[in-house]
Amino acid sequence: MLGKSKNLVKNFFSLCPHGYEQIVSLLFLGILIRIVVGFYTSHPNDEEVWYITAVNMLSGQGSPYGTRYFSYPPVWAYIYLPFVSIGSLFSNPYLFSIRANLNETVVPIMSPLFGTVVPIMSPLFNFVVKLPIIIGDIFVGLIIYRVVSNFKNEQVARKAFIFWFLNPFVIYTGAMIAQFDVLPALTSLLALVLFMERKYFLAGISLSIGIMTKIYPVYFIPLYLTFFFKSDSSKKIEWKKNIFRLIPFLAGILLTGIVLLLPILAFNSFPYFFEGNFRRGEYITSIGGLTPWTLIYLFEGGFEWIIDYDRAQIIYIALYILQVSGIALVSFHFGFRSGQEQHLKSFLRGHVCILALIFLTLLTVNPQYFIWVAPFLILGYGLYGDYKIKLSILSASACFLAFYWAYPFYPIIVFVNKEIGMTLYNALNLATNPIGFPLVIFFGLLGAVTILLLPFPTPKISRLKNLLTRHRDEENFAE
Numbered sequence: 001m002l003g004k005s006k007n008l009v010k011n012f013f014s015l016c017p018h019g020y021e022q023i024v025s026l027l028f029l030g031i032l033i034r035i036v037v038g039f040y041t042s043h044p045n046d047e048e049v050w051y052i053t054a055v056n057m058l059s060g061q062g063s064p065y066g067t068r069y070f071s072y073p074p075v076w077a078y079i080y081l082p083f084v085s086i087g088s089l090f091s092n093p094y095l096f097s098i099r100a101n102l103n104e105t106v107v108p109i110m111s112p113l114f115g116t117v118v119p120i121m122s123p124l125f126n127f128v129v130k131l132p133i134i135i136g137d138i139f140v141g142l143i144i145y146r147v148v149s150n151f152k153n154e155q156v157a158r159k160a161f162i163f164w165f166l167n168p169f170v171i172y173t174g175a176m177i178a179q180f181d182v183l184p185a186l187t188s189l190l191a192l193v194l195f196m197e198r199k200y201f202l203a204g205i206s207l208s209i210g211i212m213t214k215i216y217p218v219y220f221i222p223l224y225l226t227f228f229f230k231s232d233s234s235k236k237i238e239w240k241k242n243i244f245r246l247i248p249f250l251a252g253i254l255l256t257g258i259v260l261l262l263p264i265l266a267f268n269s270f271p272y273f274f275e276g277n278f279r280r281g282e283y284i285t286s287i288g289g290l291t292p293w294t295l296i297y298l299f300e301g302g303f304e305w306i307i308d309y310d311r312a313q314i315i316y317i318a319l320y321i322l323q324v325s326g327i328a329l330v331s332f333h334f335g336f337r338s339g340q341e342q343h344l345k346s347f348l349r350g351h352v353c354i355l356a357l358i359f360l361t362l363l364t365v366n367p368q369y370f371i372w373v374a375p376f377l378i379l380g381y382g383l384y385g386d387y388k389i390k391l392s393i394l395s396a397s398a399c400f401l402a403f404y405w406a407y408p409f410y411p412i413i414v415f416v417n418k419e420i421g422m423t424l425y426n427a428l429n430l431a432t433n434p435i436g437f438p439l440v441i442f443f444g445l446l447g448a449v450t451i452l453l454l455p456f457p458t459p460k461i462s463r464l465k466n467l468l469t470r471h472r473d474e475e476n477f478a479e
Contacts, residue, residue: 020142020145020146022154022157022158023141023145023157023158023161026158026161026162026166027138027141027165030138030141030166030171031134031138033166033175034130034134034137034174034175035127035134037171037175037176038126038130038134039123039126039127039411040123040126040411040412040415041126041175041176041177041408041411041412042120042121042126042176042177042178042408042410042411043177043178043179043407043408044119044120044121044407044410046178046179047125047126047129047177047178048097048119048121049069050080050129050178051097051119051121051125052069052070053069053070053077054077054080054081054084054093054129055093055094055096057077057081058081058088058093061267062263062266062267063263063264063267063269063273064077064078064269065264065269065272065273065276066267066269071276071277072213072214072276072277073211073212073213073214073215073273073277074212074260074261074263074264074273075183075212075213075260076180076183076213078260078263079132079180079183079213080129080132080180083128083129083131083132084096084128087127087128090124091122095122096122096124096125097119097120097121097122097125098120098122098414120410120411120414120415121411122415123411126411129178130174130175130178132183133174133175133178133179133180133182133183134175136174136180136182136183136186137164137165137171137174137175137182140164140182140186140189140375141161141164141165143186143189143190143193143375144157144160144161144189144375144378144379144382145157145158145160145161147193147379147382147383148379148382148383152383157382159382160378160379160381163378163391164374164375164378167395168395168399169367169370169395169398170182170371170374172399172402172408173367173368173371173402176408177368177402177408179368179371180213180214181214181368181369181372182371183210183213183214184210184211184213184214184216184217184372185210185371185372185374185375186210186375187206187207187209187210187213188207188217188220188372188375189375189376189379190206191206191207191210191217191220192347192348192351192376194206195224195227196343196344196347198245200246200248200249200252201248201251203224203252204248204249204250204251204252204253204256205252205253205255205256206252207220207221207224207252207253208253208255208256208257208260209256209260211253211257212256212257212261215277216358216372219323219327219358220351220354221253222328222331223327223330223334223335223347223350223351223354225246225335226331226332226335226336227343227347228243228245228246228249229335261273286363286364287364288364288440288444289364289365289366289367289369289401289444289447290359290365290367290369290370290394290398290401290444290447290451291360291363291364291365291444291448292360292445292452293363293364294441294444294445294448297441298441315363319361319362319363320361322361323357323358323361326357326361327354327357330353330354331350331354333350334346334347334349334350334353335350344383345383345384348376348379348380348383349380349455351373351376352373352376352377352387352454352455353454353455355372355373355376356451356452356454356455359373359448359451360448360451360452365447365448365451367397367398367401367402368398368402370394370395373394373454374391374394374395377391377394377454378391387454390453390454393447393450394450394451396443397446397447397450398447400439400440401443401444403428403430404429404430404431404436404440405429405431406424406425406428406429406430406431409421409425409428412424413425
């Protein structure tokens with residue numbers, strides 16, 4: 001009995017969870033890096049919105065939409081609020097943010113609450129609000145590792161895990177600027193895995209949580225529907241079976257969505273929810289990032305040419321029609337063209353192509369949006385050897401664009417050491433560098449071209465060598 005108790009204690013405190021022994025050291029290294037950089041880095045604008053929303057909800061506001069600042073679906077607020085609540089046990093929530101005028105050497109950040117005075121989040125707030133994002137990073141990495149190791153081997157799975165968990169841009173997005181894009185990426189990835197395991201109700205729940213975190217996973221639904229009615233299920237009895245399989249999937253989506261909207265409906269916040277999430281496109285406030293629309297800055301008139309209200313409406317409607325029709329075609333193509341043996345590969349590529357289409361029809365593709373597609377690209381790399389070059393190019397392009405302003409280092413200036421903070425800021429701030437803007441245009445367009453090429457397979461080096469060898473042999477034979 002005593003021996004069994006010792007074994008239980010030993011297993012409980014073991015640092016090598018079963019099945020993940022090959023990546024334990026990498027896991028702890030990634031977590032350590034995130035914790036170290038997380039305390040003293042932040043995104044002044046977005047984290048300020050998380051702060052305002054959290055303080056309002058802690059003071060008794062039952063919905064994140066009591067102010068007009070929170071313009072996302074509610075799940076992110078539901079997730080980080082408990083972490084901020086625990087943080088509030090150690091500090092007055094009103095001390096989570098301070099106002100700081102960092103003088104003219106720092107690029108002024110427009111703040112919805114404080115104007116041009118920069119809001120700086122405290123190290124405690126930075127940590128608690130980033131903790132659920134770090135947990136999301138961990139789960140994405142573990143899912144990628146588990147899937148690849150099951151289909152391939154642990155060595156390939158380890159490489160795929162490194163591609164995700166030690167990717168500098170993934171660390172930057174979550175641990176430095178607290179962008180929660182990993183959470184809908186996680187639920188979308190989990191929905192794919194659950195769907196392939198025929199756990200349709202759970203897949204619907206996971207996808208719905210993603211939709212209620214950021215809207216974009218809703219565009220995966222047509223792809224899922226086509227995979228319920230594939231061409232290899234043409235018999236009447238198979239169609240009936242697929243309808244019965246579809247019902248729990250749709251039930252999972254609808255029931256989860258209703259449950260997540262109940263607090264908003266109970267506190268009469270639905271108008272704010274609708275306005276924040278579905279009326280953001282009435283005016284064009286920004287253009288650029290990993291998008292072909294970055295080209296507009298190369299022409300005279302640039303941004304001013306497109307921000308006219310009437311012109312903006314026409315452009316948004318045209319792009320939306322193109323986006324929806326393109327997603328329908330992509331879903332039909334991948335849903336009905338693949339046989340059973342290509343089921344997973346086609347389903348995975350369908351996700352990648354839908355996200356590529358979304359990026360190409362958005363005027364602004366912020367660098368953190370790359371997180372949406374990164375898990376699927378890495379899974380494709382691990383399972384089929386695809387996307388490696390494109391994944392590397394997109395990671396580098398997104399990382400460069402993200403560091404353009406160097407604003408994550410503001411808390412170091414305030415809470416650590418002004419000289420160290422300003423050294424980091426001046427070294428990485430390309431906004432004041434003469435070559436900064438041309439480089440941004442270059443990397444933005446490089447990323448956009450890479451996104452455009454995502455649906456098309458990259459020729460393998462070995463395949464190119466074979467083609468060259470065959471061509472050379474044919475020439476020698478002709479001679």
